[in-house]
Amino acid sequence: MSDFIKDQRAQLRSLMKQKRHELDTYSLYSSSSVIFNTIASHPFLSQKRIIGSYSSFKNEIDMQNINAHLKALGHEVYLPVINSKIKGHMDFYSYDEHNLVVNSFGIKEPAALTQNKADTAKLEILLVPMLAFDLKGNRLGMGGGYYDRMLKRVSSDCLVIGIAHEFQKLQYIPVQSWDMPLDEAITEKEHYIFIKKY
Numbered sequence: 001m002s003d004f005i006k007d008q009r010a011q012l013r014s015l016m017k018q019k020r021h022e023l024d025t026y027s028l029y030s031s032s033s034v035i036f037n038t039i040a041s042h043p044f045l046s047q048k049r050i051i052g053s054y055s056s057f058k059n060e061i062d063m064q065n066i067n068a069h070l071k072a073l074g075h076e077v078y079l080p081v082i083n084s085k086i087k088g089h090m091d092f093y094s095y096d097e098h099n100l101v102v103n104s105f106g107i108k109e110p111a112a113l114t115q116n117k118a119d120t121a122k123l124e125i126l127l128v129p130m131l132a133f134d135l136k137g138n139r140l141g142m143g144g145g146y147y148d149r150m151l152k153r154v155s156s157d158c159l160v161i162g163i164a165h166e167f168q169k170l171q172y173i174p175v176q177s178w179d180m181p182l183d184e185a186i187t188e189k190e191h192y193i194f195i196k197k198y
């Protein structure tokens with residue numbers, strides 16, 4: 001792996017964490033509400049049943065209403081659970097808003113009950129958090145490599161959609177061989193389509 005790219009990504013990560021930290025509550029609220037509507041009216045939503053999503057933390061777009069809405073519509077909704085025994089590994093477990101526990105990062109996750117575990121290969125839509133993205137669909141995450149590893153196990157038919165604030169769009173994100181590109185990104189300003197799957 002190139003140390004140069006690794007350093008560039010680390011620098012960008014720290015800059016974008018800072019920017020997100022400075023976001024005001026009103027922008028977070030209003031952008032989350034616009035993105036709720038974009039996801040709720042996504043043209044493929046009615047054709048897909050099994051959705052991987054996430055619980056937000058630290059000024060990420062608020063996914064709580066979105067997750068509840070998707071579940072109320074009858075979708076199967078799964079959220080990540082970090083596996084503390086395997087480095088960079090997470091699995092998805094079914095979402096129940098009344099049954100979430102806070103993990104070591106301060107992110108709410110479902111209890112890891114075997115009977116509630118998703119078959120990652122069966123996910124049809126995956127909503128992905130990101131610190132930054134570019135118009136080629138490259139993504140910068142929090143740096144654990146969790147999504148890079150997980151996306152390798154997802155079906156090539158699964159629609160992978162990054163969720164972010166518009167200010168997280170950058171001109172160029174340096175990538176490494178294992179970085180998995182997004183199909184789409186949704187911000188409060190735009191619905192970007194990088195790869196037209198359907």
Ligand SMILES: Nc1nc2c(c(=O)[nH]1)N(C=O)[C@@H](CNc1ccc(C(=O)N[C@@H](CCC(=O)O)C(=O)O)cc1)CN2
Nearest residue numbers: 054055056057080105107129130141142143144146147
């Ligand atoms: N909501 C959400 N869930 C997610 C992610 C995410 O970006 N957002 N992840 C995306 O991959 C994974 C979790 N990855 C994470 C990686 C680092 C930190 C974190 O807080 N890092 C600290 C430093 C911690 C340390 O050094 O001990 C920090 O940035 O201050 C949090 C989550 C899986 N779940």
Ligand SMILES: Nc1ncnc2c1ncn2[C@@H]1O[C@H](COP(=O)(O)OP(=O)(O)OP(=O)(O)O)[C@@H](O)[C@H]1O
Nearest residue numbers: 009139140141142143144145146147148149178179
């Ligand atoms: N498929 C992989 N195989 C082995 N190591 C990996 C893989 N993906 C990522 N890593 C490791 O994880 C570290 C972080 O990767 P990267 O910078 O791509 O994370 P990220 O995409 O920002 O984080 P995340 O996916 O958790 O949001 C890398 O430095 C590398 O050591």
